Amino acid sequence: MNSIKQDFTIKDLENISGIKAHTIRIWEKRYNLLQPNRTETNIRYYSPENLTKLLNIVLLNNNDYKISKIAAMTDDEILLKSRELAFSNAINDEAINSFKLSMYQFDKVLFNNTYNTLLHKKTFREIFKDVFIPFLEQIGMLWHTETLLPAHEHFISNLIAQKILSNTEKLQYNITNSNKTYVLFLPENEIHELGLLYLNYELVLRGFHTIYLGQSLPLNNLNYFLESGREICFITSLTIQPYDDKIEDYFNEINDVMTNTNNKFIATGRKVQKIRHLALSPNIQLHDSIGDLLKVL
Numbered sequence: 001m002n003s004i005k006q007d008f009t010i011k012d013l014e015n016i017s018g019i020k021a022h023t024i025r026i027w028e029k030r031y032n033l034l035q036p037n038r039t040e041t042n043i044r045y046y047s048p049e050n051l052t053k054l055l056n057i058v059l060l061n062n063n064d065y066k067i068s069k070i071a072a073m074t075d076d077e078i079l080l081k082s083r084e085l086a087f088s089n090a091i092n093d094e095a096i097n098s099f100k101l102s103m104y105q106f107d108k109v110l111f112n113n114t115y116n117t118l119l120h121k122k123t124f125r126e127i128f129k130d131v132f133i134p135f136l137e138q139i140g141m142l143w144h145t146e147t148l149l150p151a152h153e154h155f156i157s158n159l160i161a162q163k164i165l166s167n168t169e170k171l172q173y174n175i176t177n178s179n180k181t182y183v184l185f186l187p188e189n190e191i192h193e194l195g196l197l198y199l200n201y202e203l204v205l206r207g208f209h210t211i212y213l214g215q216s217l218p219l220n221n222l223n224y225f226l227e228s229g230r231e232i233c234f235i236t237s238l239t240i241q242p243y244d245d246k247i248e249d250y251f252n253e254i255n256d257v258m259t260n261t262n263n264k265f266i267a268t269g270r271k272v273q274k275i276r277h278l279a280l281s282p283n284i285q286l287h288d289s290i291g292d293l294l295k296v297l
Helices: 010-017 021-031 048-061 067-071 075-088 093-105 108-119 124-144 150-170 194-205 219-226 247-258 270-275 290-296
Strands: 177-187 208-217 232-237 264-268 284-287
Touching: 010 021, 010 048, 021 067, 048 067, 048 075, 048 093, 093 108, 093 124, 093 150, 108 124, 108 150, 124 150, 124 194, 150 194, 177 194, 177 219, 194 208, 194 232, 194 290, 208 219, 219 232, 219 247, 247 264, 247 270, 247 284, 264 270, 264 290, 270 284, 284 290
Parallel strands: 177 208, 177 232, 232 264, 264 284
Antiparallel strands: none
């Protein structure tokens, strides 16, 4: 079982904060802003407290606080000033920085306060487009650089999912487009559902009837809906699954099911590039992203 990450390299700090390692070293040496530990071979490593302090310093510096002025503050003053800024400004880059802080500190209060401040200035759709999507893209980058633990991603993803679900629940379920039912699901062993959750929100907002089935659905479960006699549009999102050596078989099976039917099947996500060369039924549509799909719905 993974434990919470306790040590960060200077490359980790660069990846997370966006500040070059060279600049971090200057801040460290000239202003004594960070106090790294060192291995027996004299390699720097940083504590979670160092990471949190760096993110707070970046937030202050991006809001016209000079490094020399920040260096004159106590750690408590840096924390207080950065939280004040996060709560009062919380626009795009500042909000993303605050969400990073909340993720690495497992700070639900900071997440909710930042989100609520954004709500005073943006609609939920704007928050998702302008803040959550870039933030999630950065999380993806942190995964590739092995800077992020599953615990961090699960924590922040669940908080974002709660916001999508609560906003979906607030919508008045006056179905104005009842001719078609959208059935949303993820393939077996696929758990990355934030994009699909948000797509469900957009469809409900537009008055469509949706059935949200969520994570890890066996493909044969779709037969029930095919036999219902209703016009169905299936939508799935492919982030990790199916694996590359299985994806052609997966879509060949879908192709067999969708041939000679009025139903549609839409697949979105980074995996669709793997099957664009296949000769698929006209009832099957491929979109690189949720954003691309929303443009044509």
